Amino acid sequence: xxxxxxxxxxxxxxxxxxxxxxxxxxxxxxxxxxxxxxxxxxxxxxxxxxxxxxxxxxxxxxxxxxxxxxxxxxxxxxxxxxxxxxxxxxxxxxxxxxxxxx
Numbered sequence: 131x132x133x134x135x136x137x138x139x140x141x142x143x144x145x146x147x148x149x150x151x152x153x154x155x156x157x158x159x160x161x162x163x164x165x166x167x168x169x170x171x172x173x174x175x176x177x178x179x180x181x182x183x184x185x186x187x188x189x190x191x192x193x194x195x196x197x198x199x200x201x202x203x204x205x206x207x208x209x210x211x212x213x214x215x216x217x218x219x220x221x222x223x224x225x226x227x228x229x230x231x232x
Contacts, residue, residue, distance in 0.1 A: 222229045 219229055
């Protein structure tokens with residue numbers, strides 16, 4: 131059976147060595163087509179694998195980015211609120227009111 135893409139042609143020939151120029155050229159053409167088909171299959175598998183790895187890395191990067199964003203957000207919020215916290219502590223101390231410690 132000879133494969134041409136998805137189409138197949140059934141042949142009554144047995145697997146024998148080419149005996150003349152035409153069958154030699156035909157055999158070489160068939161071997162080249164098979165190599166191209168194998169290469170195409172390998173290429174597609176590689177592309178699919180690379181896409182999967184890329185998607186996994188992208189998801190992992192999002193998780194890491196969110197974690198880093200939370201840390202940065204807390205630090206920014208703390209920096210923004212620190213003057214107000216210090217003012218409240220000073221007010222409490224001035225009135226002899228204890229304030230909670232960490």
